[in-house]
Amino acid sequence: MQWGATVEPERWRNIEELYHAARDLEPSDRAAFLEGASGSAEVRREVVSLLEQSEAGSSPLDRPAWEGADPSEDFSQTTSSLLSSGTLLGPYRIENALGAGGMGVVYSAHDTRLGRPVAIKCLSERLTDAAARTRFRRESQMASALNHPHVLIVHDVGDCDGRPYIVTELLTGGTVRDWARQKRPWRQTIELLVGVADGLAAAHVVGILHRDVKSANILVSEDGQAKLADFGLAKLAEQSEHAAQPGIATGEEHTGIGVIVGTIPYLSPERILGQAVDARSDIFSFGVVLYEALTGRRPFAGEDGAAIARNILHEACPPLPPELPLELRGVVTKALAKSSDERYQSMRELAVDLKRVLQASPAGTRKLRIGFHRRWTAPALAGLVIAASAAAYLIRQNDYFWRNPLDKARIEQVTDFEGDELDADLSRDGKWMTFLSDRGGRFNAWVGQIASGDFVNVTKGRFPTL
Numbered sequence: 001m002q003w004g005a006t007v008e009p010e011r012w013r014n015i016e017e018l019y020h021a022a023r024d025l026e027p028s029d030r031a032a033f034l035e036g037a038s039g040s041a042e043v044r045r046e047v048v049s050l051l052e053q054s055e056a057g058s059s060p061l062d063r064p065a066w067e068g069a070d071p072s073e074d075f076s077q078t079t080s081s082l083l084s085s086g087t088l089l090g091p092y093r094i095e096n097a098l099g100a101g102g103m104g105v106v107y108s109a110h111d112t113r114l115g116r117p118v119a120i121k122c123l124s125e126r127l128t129d130a131a132a133r134t135r136f137r138r139e140s141q142m143a144s145a146l147n148h149p150h151v152l153i154v155h156d157v158g159d160c161d162g163r164p165y166i167v168t169e170l171l172t173g174g175t176v177r178d179w180a181r182q183k184r185p186w187r188q189t190i191e192l193l194v195g196v197a198d199g200l201a202a203a204h205v206v207g208i209l210h211r212d213v214k215s216a217n218i219l220v221s222e223d224g225q226a227k228l229a230d231f232g233l234a235k236l237a238e239q240s241e242h243a244a245q246p247g248i249a250t251g252e253e254h255t256g257i258g259v260i261v262g263t264i265p266y267l268s269p270e271r272i273l274g275q276a277v278d279a280r281s282d283i284f285s286f287g288v289v290l291y292e293a294l295t296g297r298r299p300f301a302g303e304d305g306a307a308i309a310r311n312i313l314h315e316a317c318p319p320l321p322p323e324l325p326l327e328l329r330g331v332v333t334k335a336l337a338k339s340s341d342e343r344y345q346s347m348r349e350l351a352v353d354l355k356r357v358l359q360a361s362p363a364g365t366r367k368l369r370i371g372f373h374r375r376w377t378a379p380a381l382a383g384l385v386i387a388a389s390a391a392a393y394l395i396r397q398n399d400y401f402w403r404n405p406l407d408k409a410r411i412e413q414v415t416d417f418e419g420d421e422l423d424a425d426l427s428r429d430g431k432w433m434t435f436l437s438d439r440g441g442r443f444n445a446w447v448g449q450i451a452s453g454d455f456v457n458v459t460k461g462r463f464p465t466l
Contacts, residue, residue, distance in 0.1 A: 018047045021304040119170040143231040150199035152229040173222045177215035180293040189293045194354045201347035204279040213285035214266040264305045265298045272309045280340040287335025328357045
């Protein structure tokens with residue numbers, strides 16, 4: 001199969017869409033899906049070939065722009081425009097091709113001035129009009145100015161035969177998608193991704209939207225640090241489709257439904273509908289990454305790209321596992337709200353909530369919750385009462401040890417909701433309380449000051465089904 005300049009954009013999009021749709025299916029269902037899919041027999045054969053490479057861990061479509069790969073892998077059949085080993089791009093000496101895709105070819109290289117390894121991506125010829133080059137250079141400069149520990153470092157930009165390239169640090173530890181394939185504790189996952197949330201928040205503060213946040217664009221270094229890559233490239237591709245004039249993106253441009261650029265399972269509803277987008281679109285995509293990393297599957301699936309897009313627009317994602325902390329489930333659910341007005345309004349707010357989840361649930365401890373869950377059985381409650389009575393009897397045999405901490409306590413009813421109320425929790429100062437209630441027919445999280453007696457429904461029907 002030929003990549004890069006030899007693949008027509010329309011054919012490339014057809015291959016990519018079919019590949020990702022089939023990749024999300026069980027292997028036993030892929031043959032039937034591809035048999036009924038639109039497109040030529042040649043396109044279907046190429047998709048089958050890519051799927052076989054994917055099972056072996058080497059499909060170019062599963063690689064992000066900056067992911068490292070096995071230097072010994074032979075990509076001579078993947079593109080007709082490879083730079084040979086030893087070629088010099090300014091001070092950078094090409095060593096090996098790491099991967100190829102719709103955006104271009106990625107190489108490992110050596111910086112001869114500073115004596116360090118780097119990654120170089122040469123962009124596809126279809127993204128090389130004058131407006132795109134100007135925009136790409138300016139966005140690369142903005143991304144390089146971020147200087148955040150969880151954003152891939154951009155060292156340099158240049159041109160090779162009229163085609164722009166970008167030079168970054170070289171990471172060889174794989175992507176978050178690779179990392180999450182190994183089942184890991186939720187805490188380890190959030191500790192990895194909270195830094196990425198901080199990096200994305202820093203980009204938003206200076207007016208940079210990523211527009212292609214996905215698991216394959218978050219790299220993991222060998223020391224276990226995650227970094228967000230590929231700033232501006234999705235917008236560059238979109239601008240090229242519209243022959244846009246040069247200028248820095250403000251997030252106000254509209255996109256026609258037929259020319260959406262990005263990976264469909266991670267697109268926000270407003271991206272799919274071709275509406276104006278802002279930082280909240282990146283927040284939705286990051287919510288998909290969180291869900292996928294925590295569960296091992298994407299929240300919205302379908303037999304093809306159109307079905308996935310339809311589910312993103314209209315269907316609720318499957319509930320997160322109940323063993324995850326309630327607060328964490330709430331963060332992911334809010335990030336994935338269909339309406340951008342109901343999502344987090346800033347990435348900084350989401351990052352802060354993730355940090356609070358980590359602080360509220362220390363490793364190796366369980367939170368003490370007030371009240372009994374209705375799934376507790378009668379024998380369990382009876383055993384608890386007997387044990388408590390026995391302990392009280394033994395303590396009272398020795399008056400010296402018996403000091404009733406509730407001698408001066410006053411018991412008051414705090415809520416009067418109809419239905420069940422459970423999993424109550426008090427703030428440390430005893431002034432605030434949260435709890436679950438099925439008032440209105442469905443469980444929601446409520447919060448309020450105890451003294452006021454006024455409690456606010458903070459999830460409003462968007463809470464995962466218990």
